[in-house]
Amino acid sequence: MAQLTLSGITKSFGTTTVIHGVDLKVEDGEFVVFVGPSGCGKSTLLRIIAGLEEVTSGMIAIDGEDVSRLPASERGLAMVFQSYALYPHMSVYKNMAFALENMGLKTPDIDQRVRRAATMLRLTDYLDRKPKALSGGQRQRVAIGRAIVRDPKIFLFDEPLSNLDAELRVATRKELAGLHAELGGTMIYVTHDQVEAMTLADRIVVLQGGRIEQIGTPLDLYNAPDNLFVAGFIGSPRMNLLPARISGPGTVAVGEDGQVVETGIVAPLKPGATVTLGIRPEHIALAKNGEAGLTMTIDLVERLGGESYLYGSAPGLPQITVRLDGQTSHGRGDSVTIRLPIAHQHVFNEAGKAMGRQ
Amino acid sequence: MATSPSTERRTAAGLLWTPFAALIKLIDLPMRAVQRLIGERRMAYVFLLPNLLFFSLFVFVPLIVNVVFSVTGGAALFPSERPFVGTGQYAYLFDCGSFLDPNSCREDHFWRGVANTARFTLFQVVAMVLFSLVTAVVLNMRIKARGFFRAVYFFPVLLSPVVVALTWKWILQRDGLLNAGITALGGERILFFVDPSWAMFWAVFVSIWAHMGFYTLILLAGLQAIPADLYEAAEMDATPRWRAFWCITLPLLWPNMVVVIVLALIKGVQTFDEVFVLTGGGPGTATLMVVQYIYETAFSNQVQNFGLAAAASVVLGVVLFTLTLAQLAASRRKDA
Known part of the structure; x- marks a missing residue:
């Protein structure tokens, strides 16, 4: 297990720079997830760490040792690929033993390691099968097993669950979390699925356009997003982001009809300044009779049994999503007033940066 | 308007x-x-x-x-005028003291053709597969002007076999380009088409030069079908290059290799035009191939023996049919 340090990592393909000076430190035994939309550079960054892509500038250090110019084979890392990348002509056993043979281990040692990993991953009954005779989940486990047997310094996962169906993805996600707890290894995991990121990570690195937007624990990112991008990306359903203007001390006006909403901004913004008011669907409540709030018309109601989602609109505002506990009686076309509790509000300035609260 | x-x-x-x-x-x-x-x-x-x-x-x-001709005799062209001889032509062809010694056979030319064709095919297939594989591997690498080299290696495939043979004949003959080079460097002329070993060597060489592009193309397609992430996984597994080639490339390329081997075998057994134009089957019968034997027996000998040529054709047809079945089986396994 090892510590990883990235210092000023830049990657360019010709004249196009895809990673812009990334700095990051991953602690020994930590599970770090790189998350971001397609094309944000998360897989490229992972491949740079693996040694499958050359770094244009900057330094990669494992346990303090600069490995930037070392080939992948000499970095002592293991990677689980999105496509699994299992050798199709080799049995499960041989797939797992292949790297150990490269290391020059003796047959009894290889056998012991492969069988231990197979037991851990419930693959013992499939050791003689070829990958094509396995299900997607089993293949994924073989790919993980191939990484485990090597006892690598760092495990790298490149969107390993994206080829699995929804049910299997949840099951494998739990297995991965259990595996991390069991092995205690340093793991770096790439995904575009923020639910995976939230459930697996000790810390999440949110990337966009080859830059780190924010690093933090899942709840840090959820509770205190640094900027509009992170606010919109983390959380499902996504945070409601409402364009607004400062209307007075501690208040903003939203929508075409300038409905006034109390907020707790402390930053010195003049009345009329443009801001974005953010609030998560689960933090919005329906106002009781006579309570002040924002009025919206319901366009759609989704009743999931234990919870309901209202999708509404107000003049000049994007769609507003409200999550309610239980089974609501409201229907399409109803007009409701919603409360936006100050404690759960996020306010972003014109540049998209989060502003302080009272 | x-x-x-x-x-x-x-x-x-x-x-x-x-x-x-x-x-x-x-x-x-x-x-x-x-x-x-x-x-x-x-x-x-x-x-x-x-x-x-x-x-x-x-x-x-x-x-x-052809089958009718092979069971009839005489020099007449119309089947109705040809007397039925049953398996006589085949018995004549196969009348041998030892099949390994053409001199012990009544129709020694046929068996010399068989022996030469077998030798030609063996050397040609082995060398063809090796050179095609090496070329395909190199052309699959990220080298400069890769497209140009791919075209260059494929270009001879587009040429007519007669053009190929004539071109090489001009290069290899007594006063050809190669001998001009050798003498210019102070060496002695080599009579490539007079020495049986040299003649067979050049027959094989020219055939490989002319057809290698096609087989290279098949192997290149096979190499490109191997997912790149397998090599990345192998790199992460610290696999030495030679082992990646031996344990990943070759097994995954094997279905294409089988197709190449069988196609080259069929092509080798059928060889006629290139070798005929290049060496005329000589010196003596050193490069006489089965198809040339059939052609000469039927059409260019003074006594045109259609029946014997037809019987030899049927024998050759059986061999080719077997090889084609093997090729089909290999293709099916490749597609499976």
Whole structure:
């Protein structure tokens, strides 16, 4: 297990720079997830760490040792690929033993390691099968097993669950979390699925356009997003982001009809300044009779049994999503007033940066 | 009244289209009638029929005529005038003291042809597969001017075998380009087509030069079909390059290799034109191939022995049929 340090990592393909000076430190035994939309550079960054892509500038250090110019084979890392990348002509056993043979281990040692990993991953009954005779989940486990047997310094996962169906993805996600707890290894995991990121990570690195937007624990990112991008990306359903203007001390006006909403901004913004008011669907409540709030018309109601989602609109505002506990009686076309509790509000300035609260 | 360019284009297109439309209408009428008569499902056979007729005329009929010739004797051309000899021609061909010694056979030329063809095919296939594999691997790497080199290696495939053979003959003959180079460097002329070993060597060499591009293409396609992430996984597994080639590339390329081997075998057994133009089968019978034997026995010898040539053709046909079955089996396994 090892510590990883990235210092000023830049990657360019010709004249196009895809990673812009990334700095990051991953602690020994930590599970770090790189998350971001397609094309944000998360897989490229992972491949740079693996040694499958050359770094244009900057330094990669494992346990303090600069490995930037070392080939992948000499970095002592293991990677689980999105496509699994299992050798199709080799049995499960041989797939797992292949790297150990490269290391020059003796047959009894290889056998012991492969069988231990197979037991851990419930693959013992499939050791003689070829990958094509396995299900997607089993293949994924073989790919993980191939990484485990090597006892690598760092495990790298490149969107390993994206080829699995929804049910299997949840099951494998739990297995991965259990595996991390069991092995205690340093793991770096790439995904575009923020639910995976939230459930697996000790810390999440949110990337966009080859830059780190924010690093933090899942709840840090959820509770205190640094900027509009992170606010919109983390959380499902996504945070409601409402364009607004400062209307007075501690208040903003939203929508075409300038409905006034109390907020707790402390930053010195003049009345009329443009801001974005953010609030998560689960933090919005329906106002009781006579309570002040924002009025919206319901366009759609989704009743999931234990919870309901209202999708509404107000003049000049994007769609507003409200999550309610239980089974609501409201229907399409109803007009409701919603409360936006100050404690759960996020306010972003014109540049998209989060502003302080009272 | 002036017409716009677009109107003129429409008029020109209309003029071209009119005869086509008329032709389609002309075909359409009887086809509708046939479809009504036999039903839509059986119409596929109607469309296959014209080609099948030509195929039968130029392949099946000669095939049958050939078998008829092989069981008849004499010098007459028409089967009706040829006396039935049963398996006599085959018995004559196979009348051998030892099949490994052509001199012990009554029809020693045939067996010399068989031995030469076997030797030619063996060397050609082994060398062809090796060179094609190495070339394909190199052309699959990220080298400069890769497209250019791929075209260069494929170019000889486009040439006629006779052109290939004549070109190399000019290079290799007594006063050819190669000997001019050797003498210019102070060496002595080598009579490539007089020495049996040299003649066979160049026959194999020229055949490889002419056809390697095709087999390289098959192997290159196979190499490109191997997912790149397998090599990345191998790199992460700290796999040495030679082991990645031996344990990943070769096994995954094997179905393509089998196709190449069988196709090269078939091509080798069929060899005629290149070697015939290059060496004429000589010196003596050193490069005489089976097909050349058949050709000469039937058409260029003073006594034209159609029956014997036909029997040799049938024997060759059986060998080729077996190899084709092997090729089909290999292709099926590759697609599976």
